[in-house]
Amino acid sequence: MENEFTLKVNENIELIQSANGLTFGTDAYLLAAFAKGGAKKTCADLGSGTGIIPLLCASKNKFPKIFALEIQPSFVSIISKNAEINGYVDKIFPTASDVREIRSASLGGEVDVVTANPPYMKVNSGKRNEHDEKFIARHEVCGDICDFCAAAARILKHGGNFYTVWRPDRLCDLIAALRECRLEPKLITFVHATPESQPSMVLVRSKKGAASGCTVTRPLFLHDSRDDAANNKLSRDAEQIYATCSFESFN
Secondary structure, eight states, rough: OEEEEEEEGGGGGGEEEETTTTOHHHHHHHHHHOOOOOTTTEEEEEEEEHHHHHHHHTTOHHHHHHEESSSSSHHHHHHHHHHHHHOOOEEEEEEOOOTOOGGGGGGGGEEEEEOOOOOBOTSSSSSSOOSSSHHHHBBTTTTTTHHHHHHHHHHEEEEEEEEEOOOGGGGHHHHHHHHHTEOOOOOEEEESSSTTTTTEEEEEEEETTOOOOOOOOOOESSSSSSHHHTTTTTOHHHHHHHHHTTTTTTT
16 A cells, blocks of 8 residues: 555564554553463454554564454555565465454454553544544444443453453543453553653453452553653663563562
């Protein structure tokens, strides 16, 4: 397509993106790192966009099979191209799917893990994007947080994990939606640019059918100071996460 371009991003991934859609960012990388895989586990990524989260997980062999579920046909095509040019056609399976309608039967059964970087903004909030692709990616046009949580609950096995990244100011909405769907929050990490700044995002792992009880980790500071942030110098924690695409050393 005319408005597509390619960048090399983390893990040496060649990533085709759309100029009219959202580009790869910190939230997607941290979510991929936050998700814990397994040699026999299957994963589904809701609202997959360009497929970056499945690509990052595939590059680290986190899952042998990852469904990349996306409602926009143009992005389903991009996911297919990205899987092909990076050599993951046997691991990543692009699927045209509406989170409000997805069922486990269409995936061949329930999955072990679900990831989601859902739209953060309500439909009537913020400036409307010129392009529908970006508007749908940023705003809850094709499903709100309740729809994403309900979709995760429908396709997860009992005891399966749902990993999501979200806005801290809407954390109450996320937790309410998770519990409504019998997804119990088990691990929460707030992410800050620097120790002086308010959190810019929150990572949450919830488990289907689990008892109540949640751990809030120490905060993740991406930079040790404002000067480091200005110079894009990562903290030791962030460096380790980016080096391994994992939170094992942090948690």
